[in-house]
Amino acid sequence: MTQLIDYLLGGLGSGMIIALMALALVLTWRATRVVNFAQVGQAMFTTFVALTIQTLTGSWLVALVAAIIAGALLGVIVQYLVLRPVRRMDTSGAIIATFGVLIALQAAAGMIWGGDSQAYPQPFGNTALTVFGREWPVSAYDLVVVGFGVVLVVGLTLLFTRTDLGLAMRATAFNPEVARLSGVRVSRTLTIGWALAGIVGAVAGVLVAPTSAISPNSFDILLVFAFTAAVIGGLDSLVGAVSVGIFTGLVLSVVSGYSDSSNAPVVALFLLALNLALKPEGIFGHSKARAV
Amino acid sequence: MRDLMRLPGARLVLHAAIAIGAWLALTWVNGAVDPLMNYYIALVAMYATAMFGMVILVGLSGQVSLGNGALMAVGGYVFALTTLNWQTIPFTVIPMNGIWAMLFAAVGGVLFGLLIGVLGARLSGPYLAGLTLGIAVGIPAIANRFPELLGGETGLQLTVPYPDGGYAPVVEEVDQQFVEELPTGQDELPTGQDPLASDGSGDLLTSDNFPSGDASVAPDDLLTSDNFPSGDASVAPDDLLTSDNFPSGDASVAPDDLLTSDNFPSATPDASALPLDPGSTDVSGVDVSGVDVGFVLERWQASLAVAVACIVGFLALNLVRGRQGRAWRAVRDDPVAAAVSGISPARSKVSAFVVSSLFAALAGAVFAQILAYVGPGAFGLGLSLSLLVGIVLGGRSSLVGAVIGAVLLVWLPEFVLSLSNDRGWEEQVTNNAPNLIYGLLVVLVVLVAPGGIVGTLQALVGKVVRRARKAG
Numbered sequence: 001m002t003q004l005i006d007y008l009l010g011g012l013g014s015g016m017i018i019a020l021m022a023l024a025l026v027l028t029w030r031a032t033r034v035v036n037f038a039q040v041g042q043a044m045f046t047t048f049v050a051l052t053i054q055t056l057t058g059s060w061l062v063a064l065v066a067a068i069i070a071g072a073l074l075g076v077i078v079q080y081l082v083l084r085p086v087r088r089m090d091t092s093g094a095i096i097a098t099f100g101v102l103i104a105l106q107a108a109a110g111m112i113w114g115g116d117s118q119a120y121p122q123p124f125g126n127t128a129l130t131v132f133g134r135e136w137p138v139s140a141y142d143l144v145v146v147g148f149g150v151v152l153v154v155g156l157t158l159l160f161t162r163t164d165l166g167l168a169m170r171a172t173a174f175n176p177e178v179a180r181l182s183g184v185r186v187s188r189t190l191t192i193g194w195a196l197a198g199i200v201g202a203v204a205g206v207l208v209a210p211t212s213a214i215s216p217n218s219f220d221i222l223l224v225f226a227f228t229a230a231v232i233g234g235l236d237s238l239v240g241a242v243s244v245g246i247f248t249g250l251v252l253s254v255v256s257g258y259s260d261s262s263n264a265p266v267v268a269l270f271l272l273a274l275n276l277a278l279k280p281e282g283i284f285g286h287s288k289a290r291a292v
Numbered sequence: 293m294r295d296l297m298r299l300p301g302a303r304l305v306l307h308a309a310i311a312i313g314a315w316l317a318l319t320w321v322n323g324a325v326d327p328l329m330n331y332y333i334a335l336v337a338m339y340a341t342a343m344f345g346m347v348i349l350v351g352l353s354g355q356v357s358l359g360n361g362a363l364m365a366v367g368g369y370v371f372a373l374t375t376l377n378w379q380t381i382p383f384t385v386i387p388m389n390g391i392w393a394m395l396f397a398a399v400g401g402v403l404f405g406l407l408i409g410v411l412g413a414r415l416s417g418p419y420l421a422g423l424t425l426g427i428a429v430g431i432p433a434i435a436n437r438f439p440e441l442l443g444g445e446t447g448l449q450l451t452v453p454y455p456d457g458g459y460a461p462v463v464e465e466v467d468q469q470f471v472e473e474l475p476t477g478q479d480e481l482p483t484g485q486d487p488l489a490s491d492g493s494g495d496l497l498t499s500d501n502f503p504s505g506d507a508s509v510a511p512d513d514l515l516t517s518d519n520f521p522s523g524d525a526s527v528a529p530d531d532l533l534t535s536d537n538f539p540s541g542d543a544s545v546a547p548d549d550l551l552t553s554d555n556f557p558s559a560t561p562d563a564s565a566l567p568l569d570p571g572s573t574d575v576s577g578v579d580v581s582g583v584d585v586g587f588v589l590e591r592w593q594a595s596l597a598v599a600v601a602c603i604v605g606f607l608a609l610n611l612v613r614g615r616q617g618r619a620w621r622a623v624r625d626d627p628v629a630a631a632v633s634g635i636s637p638a639r640s641k642v643s644a645f646v647v648s649s650l651f652a653a654l655a656g657a658v659f660a661q662i663l664a665y666v667g668p669g670a671f672g673l674g675l676s677l678s679l680l681v682g683i684v685l686g687g688r689s690s691l692v693g694a695v696i697g698a699v700l701l702v703w704l705p706e707f708v709l710s711l712s713n714d715r716g717w718e719e720q721v722t723n724n725a726p727n728l729i730y731g732l733l734v735v736l737v738v739l740v741a742p743g744g745i746v747g748t749l750q751a752l753v754g755k756v757v758r759r760a761r762k763a764g
Contacts, residue, residue, distance in 0.1 A: 035418035037425070082735055089742065091417040095356045096684055097738040103677055104731025110724035220673055224429050227422040235418075262436040269430035273411055276423055 006137045007257035008250050013142035013211070015249020016149035020204035021226035022233065022241040023153070024197045029235050030173035031193030034083050034094045038101035040219040040226070042078060042198060043205030045105050046070040047214055048113050050206050051120055060123035067202040075198020076191055083194075106216040115216055120209035145207050152200060153242050160238065169193055173236075221265060225252070228272040233284050240284030304610065311606035318598045322591060330590035332702050334662050337597035339682060339698035342655035344601075344608040344691060345648030346679050351689030352617060353644035354624030356417070359408060359424035361676030362431035363401055363649040367656025368666040369435070370400035372448045390453030394600075394657045401653020402646055409645025413638045428676040432668035447667020450660065452589060597658045604651050608691055611647060620644055621689075681730045684737055687746030696745055704729065 021040065028036040036042075046067045054063035082101055086094045124141040160166035171179040172189045180186045205219065212218065229248045233240025248271070252264045275283075322333060342364055349357050374393045380386060408427060412420050435442040442448065611617055619640050622630040627637040660666045682701045687693025705726040712722035741748045 029418075035422065037421065082739070085739055089738070090354075092350065092354055092356045092688075093738045093742055095418060095421045096680060097735050099358075099677060099680060100684075100731045100734030100738065102731070103681065103727050103734065107724040107727035107731055111721050111728065114720045115723065217673075221429055224422075224426045227425065231419060231422060260437070262433055265426070265430045265433045266437070269426040272423060272426050276415055276419060277411055 003257070004254065007254045010137035010257065011250040011253025012138065012246070013145045013249075014208075014253065015246035016146050017204050017208045018222070018225045018229050018249045019242045019245025020149055020152065020200055020207070021222055022229035022245040023156070023238060024201035024204065025226055025230040026233070026235060026238055026241040027193055027197035027200060028079075028083075029230075030169075031190045031197070032079065032083050034086070034098065035227070035230075035235070036078070036083065036197070037095065037098040037223065037227075038078060038082075038105060039197070039201050040205075040223040041102040041105035042071065042074045043201040043222075044214070044216060044219045045109050046074060046198075046202040047120070047205035047209050048109050050202075051113075051118065051209070051214060054121060060121070064203070064206050067206045068199050071198040071200075071202025071205075072195040073198070075194045075196075075201070078198075079191070079194040084190075109216040113216075117213035117215040117218065119213050120206075122210045141210065148203060148207060149242075152203060153238075156196070156200075156238065165189070165192065224265060224272075225249075225268050228268045228275075231272060232275045234281060237284035244283065303613065307606055307609040307613070310609065311602045314605065315598060315602040318602075319595065322594050322598065327588050327590040330588065330594040331662075332706075334590065334594040334597040334658075335702045336695075336698045337594070337601035338655050338658045338662060339679070339701050340695050341597070341601045341604045341658060342652050342679055343682050343686075343694035343698055344604050345651030345655075346683045347689060347691055347694045348608065348611065348620065348651075349644050349648035350680070350683060351687075352612065352620040352624065353641055355412065355641060355644065356421045356680075357412075357424040357645075357648070358421060358673070358676040358680065359427040359431075360648060360652045360679050361671055361673065362424075362428045363404055363408075363652035364656030364659060364675060365432055365435075365666070365668075365671035366404045366649075367397040367401050367653030368660035368671060369442060369448075369656075370397040370653070371657035371660045372450045372666045373441070375453060376448065376450055390596075390661070393453070394654060397653050397657035398650055401649045401651075401656070404653075405646040405649025406642070408649070409642035412645060413641040424676075425673075428673045432671050435668040443667065445668065447665055447670070449665055452593065452661045452664050593658075593662050596661060600654055600658050604654060605691065608651070612691060616643070681734055683744075684734050685730075685744055687744030687748075688742070690744070690746040693744050693746035 021043065024039050024043070025035060028034065028039065049070045050063040050067035053066040054060060057063070078101055082097050083094070086097045122141065124139075124144050127139055158166075160170060168179065168184040168189045169192070171182065171184055172186050172193075176186050179189075204222075208219075208222065225248055226245070229245035230241050232248075233242075233244035248268065251271070252267060255263050255267045318333065318337075322330060325333070342360060346357070346360055349355055349360070371393045374388065374396045375390070378388045380388055381392060386392070408424070412423060415423060435447070436444050438444075619630070619635045620643075622633065622635055623637045623640040630640070631637055656671070659670070663670060678701055682697030683694055684697075685700055686695070686697030708722060708725045708729070711717075712725070717725075737744055743751065
């Protein structure tokens with residue numbers, strides 16, 4: 001039993017990172033109705049930017065800020081150049097285009113920073129904390145990760161529920177045409193949504209990098225986990241993405257703990273397939289009538 | 293001509309003529325070029341085989357799938373496991389050979405395709421893409437789950453089943469060029485992908501269970517074209533695999549010409565069968581002039597890949613240009629209208645999956661023989677993305693486009709490499725340039741010319757013809 005609790009606690013940090021990446025996917029989906037498979041590519045790229053800044057300045061925080069700025073910029077650029085023109089075309093085209101962006105970003109990162117895995121400096125202690133005379137499978141860094149996640153989620157929730165901008169964003173996601181008629185500046189609202197998605201992804205990237213290493217395709221598997229979480233959460237639901245994201249992290253941690261970490265992708269795949277087979281619209285999503 | 297095509301079976305005959313013509317032409321070319329070119333032909337044919345399936349799945353049926361690389365892994369692993377572990381077909385006395393192994397690979401592919409198709413037929417757009425993305429990442433990871441059976445990170449070495457009369461020189465070097473052209477391969481070696489893949493799970497991973505030790509093993513054992521054994525380069529063009537003595541027929545590469553249990557890879561190769569041994573007069577690697585030319589592994593691999601591509605191409609032609617092709621297109625364009633016309637959308641989508649995974653599995657079995665190796669790195673997400681890139685550039689719903697895409701996938705990295713040799717680019721620039729070009733081209737094609745090369749050419753020709761008619 002204590003072992004189970006340990007595994008669950010150990011999954012908190014990675015769960016929060018999956019939740020953030022899923023959140024980025026959902027934000028883009030709400031803004032453009034395109035699943036941005038390049039989101040992890042953007043996060044990988046901004047994390048490399050952060051690593052460069054970190055090496056130059058030696059400050060973890062400055063690097064994080066750089067990643068956030070780069071993430072917002074890259075988010076807006078990708079959306080303007082690719083996703084916005086492509087969303088009026090067939091769905092296949094839009095999906096393929098995002099994978100094109102992913103391939104190009106990974107290649108560009110490989111060109112600039114090389115293809116080898118590079119270590120990302122640990123800003124805080126990564127050893128297990130000892131509280132009440134017992135060693136817990138949680139490090140100071142895990143707490144930082146969870147803290148950042150909570151701040152972001154709370155901030156976004158406040159933004160969406162308590163501000164005019166949030167109201168405009170929700171209206172735009174619900175129905176762009178009606179929102180426009182009600183005086184919402186849809187195009188500006190969408191741009192902010194894309195920038196937000198880029199920022200959330202960038203933060204997730206910087207947070208996950210020290211626990212592993214960073215290379216052009218080291219986030220591929222994170223894409224699978226985040227997509228799983230976003231879809232099970234309902235793709236449309238911010239609450240769903242975050243809660244299912246954390247849940248996914250916990251499940252994967254337990255699976256890795258009791259068996260082997262190489263099982264994690266297979267389990268995620270199983271969860272995704274199960275969800276798509278039983279409840280394709282997700283737990284927090286609204287069911288849509290099927291045409292045929 | 294138009295009346296002639298209305299005759300029953302005329303289309304079948306035409307398609308057979310196209311396939312056989314292509315096979316004859318390529319077999320002739322194969323016999324006339326050097327082994328390095330044979331290797332490229334083999335790769336192009338292998339890609340084309342898999343991409344015929346992608347055309348049906350993505351282009352005609354409208355289901356964007358990233359899982360076909362994983363389905364190739366299914367084909368490759370089934371091929372490897374059956375050739376490595378079975379001397380005879382279980383419960384019978386029929387000796388195993390390459391053909392049987394490929395048939396088993398095909399069956400494995402069909403079963404997997406059925407499974408994914410039934411799951412995927414209910415899904416559309418991003419959901420399907422995401423599910424197949426998970427499959428592309430998840431299935432190769434299964435190899436790590438069963439290290440004893442599937443070889444884990446290291447993968448499985450296999451000796452290519454070869455025809456009687458020669459023994460493949462054992463070449464044990466990584467094929468750097470091939471590695472480079474996998475879109476997400478970057479400049480890592482094939483198996484570099486999976487240790488990294490675990491990174492996403494972040495702190496789930498502990499240093500004890502991290503499979504880093506294996507990562508550096510497999511790549512060195514792959515087949516190369518760079519450091520190709522110099523002895524083979526001098527081989528006379530007309531040796532044992534020219535059209536004269538190529539196993540007659542296309543599909544009917546006669547079982548005895550392939551591997552039998554006597555000369556099965558596990559057995560020590562007979563010294564007299566080695567190609568460079570002057571005493572090997574009893575093998576068929578002796579041309580008319582009596583000069584010992586031996587057996588060229590690349591030529592055999594290319595012949596095999598071309599034969600499979602032509603058979604698959606023939607099947608694909610019949611499907612695409614027949615009733616089934618119309619059904620796929622109808623469901624893609626308007627599922628409701630298709631259902632009203634008596635076409636079951638679900639059945640149509642599943643059948644597209646099954647056909648494409650059959651083709652993918654055959655391509656995977658060929659790929660295993662080209663690399664003489666199967667491993668999770670070789671069949672990773674990069675391979676799936678390559679297939680997608682190929683058909684998008686060539687033309688999403690055109691079989692000719694698939695062939696053009698396959699040529700592009702093989703040619704562009706070589707072109708970039710030669711440019712880089714001239715200009716003295718850094719290695720990491722050279723290695724990543726092809727993928728950067730692919731990625732940008734894919735975005736550009738989707739935005740500007742969704743029909744790819746073939747679709748754009750067709751549109752241009754149509755415009756010219758219409759203008760000519762107006763003028764005339």
